[in-house]
Amino acid sequence: MDQVVKMIIEYDGTNFFGWQRQTKSRSVQGDIERVLNRIFKREISIDGAGRTDAGVHAYGQVATFKTAIPMPLENLKRALNNFLSEDIRILNLSFESEEFHARYSAKGKTYVYKVLNALDRDVFTSHYAYHYPYEIKEELMLEAISYLIGEHDFTSFMASGSSAQNPIRIIHDITLNKTGDNIELTYTGNGFLYKMVRIITGYLLEVGQGKILPQKTIELFENPTRKYTTKVAPAEGLYLKEVYYK
Amino acid sequence: MDQVVKMIIEYDGTNFFGWQRQTKSRSVQGDIERVLNRIFKREISIDGAGRTDAGVHAYGQVATFKTAIPMPLENLKRALNNFLSEDIRILNLSFESEEFHARYSAKGKTYVYKVLNALDRDVFTSHYAYHYPYEIKEELMLEAISYLIGEHDFTSFMASGSSAQNPIRIIHDITLNKTGDNIELTYTGNGFLYKMVRIITGYLLEVGQGKILPQKTIELFENPTRKYTTKVAPAEGLYLKEVYYK
Numbered sequence: 001m002d003q004v005v006k007m008i009i010e011y012d013g014t015n016f017f018g019w020q021r022q023t024k025s026r027s028v029q030g031d032i033e034r035v036l037n038r039i040f041k042r043e044i045s046i047d048g049a050g051r052t053d054a055g056v057h058a059y060g061q062v063a064t065f066k067t068a069i070p071m072p073l074e075n076l077k078r079a080l081n082n083f084l085s086e087d088i089r090i091l092n093l094s095f096e097s098e099e100f101h102a103r104y105s106a107k108g109k110t111y112v113y114k115v116l117n118a119l120d121r122d123v124f125t126s127h128y129a130y131h132y133p134y135e136i137k138e139e140l141m142l143e144a145i146s147y148l149i150g151e152h153d154f155t156s157f158m159a160s161g162s163s164a165q166n167p168i169r170i171i172h173d174i175t176l177n178k179t180g181d182n183i184e185l186t187y188t189g190n191g192f193l194y195k196m197v198r199i200i201t202g203y204l205l206e207v208g209q210g211k212i213l214p215q216k217t218i219e220l221f222e223n224p225t226r227k228y229t230t231k232v233a234p235a236e237g238l239y240l241k242e243v244y245y246k
Numbered sequence: 247m248d249q250v251v252k253m254i255i256e257y258d259g260t261n262f263f264g265w266q267r268q269t270k271s272r273s274v275q276g277d278i279e280r281v282l283n284r285i286f287k288r289e290i291s292i293d294g295a296g297r298t299d300a301g302v303h304a305y306g307q308v309a310t311f312k313t314a315i316p317m318p319l320e321n322l323k324r325a326l327n328n329f330l331s332e333d334i335r336i337l338n339l340s341f342e343s344e345e346f347h348a349r350y351s352a353k354g355k356t357y358v359y360k361v362l363n364a365l366d367r368d369v370f371t372s373h374y375a376y377h378y379p380y381e382i383k384e385e386l387m388l389e390a391i392s393y394l395i396g397e398h399d400f401t402s403f404m405a406s407g408s409s410a411q412n413p414i415r416i417i418h419d420i421t422l423n424k425t426g427d428n429i430e431l432t433y434t435g436n437g438f439l440y441k442m443v444r445i446i447t448g449y450l451l452e453v454g455q456g457k458i459l460p461q462k463t464i465e466l467f468e469n470p471t472r473k474y475t476t477k478v479a480p481a482e483g484l485y486l487k488e489v490y491y492k
Binding site for chain 2: 012086087088120121122123124126
């Protein structure tokens with residue numbers, strides 16, 4: 001009998017053309033499906049909670065698939081991790097009810113965005129944080145953050161190619177953590193529009209630099225425009241940290 | 247008039263076939279020389295303090311070269327860092343006396359070796375630390391370390407292909423630092439034989455696991471043999487941290 005399996009997945013997105021399966025390029029979904037096909041000797045397709053773009057990382061992406069599992073999940077996890085390359089790791093496998101779906105059942109997500117706020121770049125973090133060499137004022141960012149939290153029409157913070165029908169989202173929390181030259185922005189919400197986290201991060205950095213007033217945020221909800229949100233923070237600083245259910 | 251310039255260099259060794267210039271493969275020396283040739287419009291060769299192997303990183307490799315410098319060093323540094331790829335960075339440039347040489351003038355070096363001592367591997371450190379999943383006892387390693395410090399014949403801890411004429415070296419200090427699952431071994435000495443840091447690290451981990459008694463170290467100095475030092479810790483955990491002069 002077919003069972004629904006939920007996977008929690010960690011990956012270094014540097015050498016992938018994103019999560020989504022592609023014919024010619026390497027993807028996280030494609031790599032995992034290939035290994036599943038090898039283990040189960042049949043075609044298995046997995047559904048991810050969110051499609052991360054090329055270069056975006058994950059501490060806790062979630063995916064589901066359906067098949068008959070003739071072995072303990074602990075053994076399946078070991079087999080998967082043995083076959084997968086070193087930049088993908090399955091953290092956990094669990095059985096879920098038949099209606100459970102990684103994407104449709106998701107109630108919220110947490111993303112982390114890492115910034116290296118130093119004059120000089122650093123060779124060890126070039127793929128893992130956004131090197132932003134300009135001086136920024138935390139208090140300005142924190143004021144803008146206070147306006148961003150809540151339920152809003154995020155059209156001003158949505159990539160133009162987005163297919164979302166409804167631009168209303170709830171951001172439950174945004175935290176800013178500074179340790180030396182490292183800034184971590186953590187975003188938790190009920191969902192995020194296409195490139196929304198990277199657009200908000202780029203905007204917050206402009207605010208921190210003093211180029212945009214924090215109060216502009218309120219206007220951007222009232223009269224949507226991408227005029228102030230053209231700086232999209234690059235993929236390498238973004239991590240899908242957690243997906244929440246029920 | 248030709249001047250001697252000392253460079254301090256940081257690099258992520260992951261995508262290099264080592265420090266040393268090679269005809270067909272990418273090397274740190276080759277990359278830097280190519281950029282210098284481009285800036286000065288003539289052939290410039292640089293001498294490194296030590297040849298790091300493929301995959302080995304550096305926080306502070308040192309190299310020297312000789313040429314007439316028609317610009318402030320600050321400008322040269324900026325030009326170099328603009329042209330170099332993101333995995334190499336010049337940290338500092340300085341003028342030195344005519345007899346100064348990165349390798350021959352060096353009085354000592356510090357290397358750091360990073361170990362991830364956890365059951366599970368981690369996708370973000372696979373190129374930056376050695377994943378060692380076995381339980382180890384620090385106190386056993388610390389005892390062996392106490393025997394390793396000092397002036398010794400390190401023949402037992404030297405790679406077989408080494409061309410060193412004299413296997414006597416002084417290790418000034420070895421420190422072991424454990425933070426959570428991360429272990430850092432820091433080695434400072436007047437010089438290190440080929441692969442010596444990686445061989446000692448592999449040996450210390452075997453000692454920590456209880457496979458070799460710490461006191462065996464004393465015997466290995468008295469009756470050199472590679473019998474107990476076959477486990478060479480891999481390149482990805484090793485960092486050339488600093489080179490000392492005068």
